[in-house]
Amino acid sequence: MRDPTAQKLPPYSLNELMVLTVQHLYVAYTVAVEDIPGEVFIEKVLEPLPGLDRTGSDQPLEILLQYATDEVKAKGNDAIARAPVSPILLSATYYFRAGRARDNNQTDAAWSYLAEARYWCGIAMAGKGLESALQQAAGGLKRDMAAAGAKGRSGKYQPLRDLAFDFARNSAPPGGWRSRNHAVQSVEPTVRDLATTLGIELSTENVDKTIHGWLSSMPDATQLFSKGK
Known part of the structure; x- marks a missing residue:
């Protein structure tokens, strides 16, 4: 079930919408749970989840029970x-x-999962209780559960990596990137802006090296930066 407000959004790419989702979740958390810095939200709230999400369940309550302490x-x-x-x-x-x-x-599975992420993000942003949403989910939430074989990357820099990857793939000038460094210099201001929004500290001296490393690790780096070294 997609977020009913999704139709009003611009045609974001997958990675752009993932970044937007993290931003919205952070805002929802600061309003509904605790006002904490963005870096703390990513490290303490988001980062542990991939390691705890082991059941592959599509039932909301079963997912939540993975994260609940005995006290909860x-x-x-x-x-x-x-x-x-x-x-x-x-x-x-x-x-x-x-x-x-x-x-x-x-890609299809990624969009399916992201649709669910946006749905629950909408619930969080609206400040609604979960009981009615759980009832709807139990009766109608269907999704493609194709599981990924490789362990997903997590951590506080993941939204910044996502943004850099998407920029490199979708914002190249006519004729492509002259080099990987060309892409790094082009995306760096946008990465800095997102880091500021989320409260993530980036070293002024090493940010270009960090982004260069991210772009080097892209599966399609050879095709994207074939003209560079």
């Missing part, structure tokens, strides 16, 4: 469903699943 579980499933953080965790789960599918070139 003792309060009962209703308390878990009503918790303000629950739709944020569900959205983030599908965000990371979308990233794994994307990295395995499973």
Whole structure:
């Protein structure tokens, strides 16, 4: 079930929409749960999820139970469903699943997971309780569950990597990039802007080297930067 507001959005690319989703989740978390810096949100809230998401379940409550401590579980499933953080965790789960599918070139699965991430992000942004959404999900949420074989990358810099990758693939000038360095210098201001938004510190002296390393690791780097060294 897609976010009903999605039709009003510009035609974002997959990676652009993933970045936007992280930004929205951060805003929702600061309003509904705790006002913390963006870097702390990524490190403490988002980063642990990929390692805990092991069931592959498509049931919202089963997903949430993966992350619940014994103390939280003792309060009962209703308390878990009503918790303000629950739709944020569900959205983030599908965000990371979308990233794994994307990295395995499973584009359809990536978009399917991201649609679910946007749906739960919409629930979180609206500040709604989870009970009615869970009822809807139990009856109608269907998705492509093609699992990615490789372990997805996580960490506080992942949204910045996603942005750099998307820029390199979709914003090349006519005739392509002259070199990898050309792409690095072009994307660096945009990466800095997103880092500022999320409160992620980037070394002024080494940011170009960091982005260069990210672009070098792209599966299609040879094709994108064939003219460079």
